[in-house]
Amino acid sequence: MTVSAQSAVYPLKAVRRPIPRVLSIAGSDPSGGAGIQADLKSIAANGGYGMAVITALTVQNTQGVTAVHVPPVEFLRQQLDAISDDITVDAVKIGMLGDAAVIHEVRRWLGEARPAVVVLDPVMIATSGDRLLAESAETALRELLPLADLVTPNLPELAMLLGEPEATDWASALEQGKRLAAACGNTVLVKGGHLQGAGCPDALVNTGGVLSQDVVEFAGRRVETRNSHGTGCSLSSAMATAKARLGDWESALRVVKPWLQEALIQSEVLEVGKGNGPIHHFHALRHALQPGDFAVRMWDAAQTELAAIYGLDFIQHLQSGGLSEAQFSYYLSQDAIYLNGYSRVLARASALAPNETEQLFWARGSQMCLEVESELHRNWLSGRQVSGELGPVTKAYVDHLLAASASGSYAVLLAAVLPCYWLYAEVGQQLHHGYLQAGASDEHPYADWLRTYADEAFAEATRKAIDITDAAAQAASPAERAAMMEAFAQSCRYETAFFDAPRLHG
Numbered sequence: 483m484t485v486s487a488q489s490a491v492y493p494l495k496a497v498r499r500p501i502p503r504v505l506s507i508a509g510s511d512p513s514g515g516a517g518i519q520a521d522l523k524s525i526a527a528n529g530g531y532g533m534a535v536i537t538a539l540t541v542q543n544t545q546g547v548t549a550v551h552v553p554p555v556e557f558l559r560q561q562l563d564a565i566s567d568d569i570t571v572d573a574v575k576i577g578m579l580g581d582a583a584v585i586h587e588v589r590r591w592l593g594e595a596r597p598a599v600v601v602l603d604p605v606m607i608a609t610s611g612d613r614l615l616a617e618s619a620e621t622a623l624r625e626l627l628p629l630a631d632l633v634t635p636n637l638p639e640l641a642m643l644l645g646e647p648e649a650t651d652w653a654s655a656l657e658q659g660k661r662l663a664a665a666c667g668n669t670v671l672v673k674g675g676h677l678q679g680a681g682c683p684d685a686l687v688n689t690g691g692v693l694s695q696d697v698v699e700f701a702g703r704r705v706e707t708r709n710s711h712g713t714g715c716s717l718s719s720a721m722a723t724a725k726a727r728l729g730d731w732e733s734a735l736r737v738v739k740p741w742l743q744e745a746l747i748q749s750e751v752l753e754v755g756k757g758n759g760p761i762h763h764f765h766a767l768r769h770a771l772q773p774g775d776f777a778v779r780m781w782d783a784a785q786t787e788l789a790a791i792y793g794l795d796f797i798q799h800l801q802s803g804g805l806s807e808a809q810f811s812y813y814l815s816q817d818a819i820y821l822n823g824y825s826r827v828l829a830r831a832s833a834l835a836p837n838e839t840e841q842l843f844w845a846r847g848s849q850m851c852l853e854v855e856s857e858l859h860r861n862w863l864s865g866r867q868v869s870g871e872l873g874p875v876t877k878a879y880v881d882h883l884l885a886a887s888a889s890g891s892y893a894v895l896l897a898a899v900l901p902c903y904w905l906y907a908e909v910g911q912q913l914h915h916g917y918l919q920a921g922a923s924d925e926h927p928y929a930d931w932l933r934t935y936a937d938e939a940f941a942e943a944t945r946k947a948i949d950i951t952d953a954a955a956q957a958a959s960p961a962e963r964a965a966m967m968e969a970f971a972q973s974c975r976y977e978t979a980f981f982d983a984p985r986l987h988g
């Protein structure tokens with residue numbers, strides 16, 4: 483038996499170049515939405531190392547192009563040579579070329595440098611309607627097409643390159659794509675951006691048998707947005723990058739199309755300009771959680787339950803003194819049972835803690851629960867008529883905590899135990915405050931109990947528990963954070979149910 487490079491069981495896919503070196507030869511859009519600025523973002527967002535040689539400078543914003551300056555072609559050639567003399571270029575994307583002299587120079591360079599992948603976006607007219615290619619250069623551009631592996635015209639450009647009227651439906655667009663692919667001997671990406679309707683399809687077309695079929699369609703939903711500035715630039719540079727990384731056009735478009743769709747959806751958050759704004763290239767990049775951020779999220783999530791707790795008869799009657807003795811006794815007896823289970827869960831948090839400080843903190847919390855439990859029995863429950871039977875809410879709450887501790891995630895467990903600190907401390911402070919405001923009368927039937935809520939040591943322990951949970955969230959993965967929020971919200975709901983249980987079960 484021999485060890486083989488390939489698994490017989492699982493077909494391993496080789497990534498061609500983990501971080502491909504991708505060169506954009508294109509114009510500059512100072513507003514950052516199209517041209518080389520879009521290309522560099524797109525290349526980076528799709529996992530490549532971006533480089534740029536500028537063919538033309540435009541005066542442009544989201545509302546349009548007002549001037550174009552094409553620097554001397556000798557200087558362009560020097561830049562291209564500087565790159566290819568030194569760096570292996572895994573893929574090239576060509577965008578705005580400006581005029582025929584630039585096209586000829588780029589063509590000469592391509593013939594010599596022979597990069598492995600060439601994507602040509604035949605940019606002629608901007609979204610705003612402004613010309614980006616001199617009319618006299620259209621023939622030169624047509625002659626450049628066969629040097630590209632992939633050509634990505636929009637529908638007006640596709641029609642112009644064929645010398646035909648613009649396609650108004652998807653079927654005729656695909657037919658035009660086939661004609662252009664056959665004429666140039668390469669692959670054409672036919673784009674549905676300029677069509678009407680709810681769908682926004684794209685298709686890879688090659689009549690030479692390079693693809694799995696002559697036309698490979700990729701369905702897509704049309705995003706309702708004005709922010710389509712630079713979609714063509716971004717798509718073509720993303721395709722150059724993904725092809726170099728993944729090896730074939732179909733795999734490339736399979737990852738690039740959903741990425742572009744999400745970039746269109748999330749474009750609203752950028753708020754750039756008054757016209758056709760840019761897409762959000764880095765929508766997948768999540769900002770690192772800062773200290774305190776997760777605590778804010780948890781606090782926001784707790785608001786509905788806190789409001790519900792303040793509205794409960796149990797809390798309002800405890801405050802006013804009108805709470806029945808039977809309900810108060812039920813609450814105390816369930817609290818004692820709960821604290822015993824809670825103590826075991828905090829001991830588990832101590833066992834999972836990543837350092838001694840946190841280990842000690844939860845161990846102390848666990849011990850404190852047992853002390854409070856025996857205090858409840860000694861001072862509050864002795865002499866009261868209570869059954870001491872495990873109630874349904876107490877059982878459900880403790881089971882939820884035990885499930886969180888069985889998850890094995892320290893962060894999720896902390897999120898589950900936190901509401902018992904945080905919400906209890908909040909409610910306690912409000913009750914205590916209300917008691918003081920009402921004159922702190924000794925005649926209040928629950929005066930002794932309400933006074934216990936002013937415990938500063940518990941408030942301090944609560945602040946520490948929030949800090950530790952917040953820090954655990956910073957270190958957690960996005961999936962773990964989502965599970966934390968779920969566990970936290972569920973415990974908040976149990977806090978409400980726990981205060982309401984005496985009414986239902988007492």
Ligand SMILES: Nc1ncnc2c1ncn2[C@@H]1O[C@H](COP(=O)(O)OP(=O)(O)OP(=O)(O)O)[C@@H](O)[C@H]1O
Pocket residue numbers: 608609635636637673674675676682683684702703704705706707710711712713714715717742743746
């Ligand atoms: N509203 C939209 N919703 C979803 N996808 C879109 C939308 N508009 C364009 N696209 C996608 O964006 C890419 C570019 O398509 P389009 O036909 O607009 O090219 P273009 O005209 O060259 O782009 P540009 O707007 O940069 O000039 C295609 O993948 C297309 O499917």
Ligand SMILES: Cc1ncc(COP(=O)(O)O)c(N)n1
Pocket residue numbers: 508509510511516517518540542577578605607608609610614710711712713714715
């Ligand atoms: C420098 C430069 N290159 C290309 C485009 C086309 O992009 P769009 O059609 O989205 O305006 C542009 N506007 N500017």
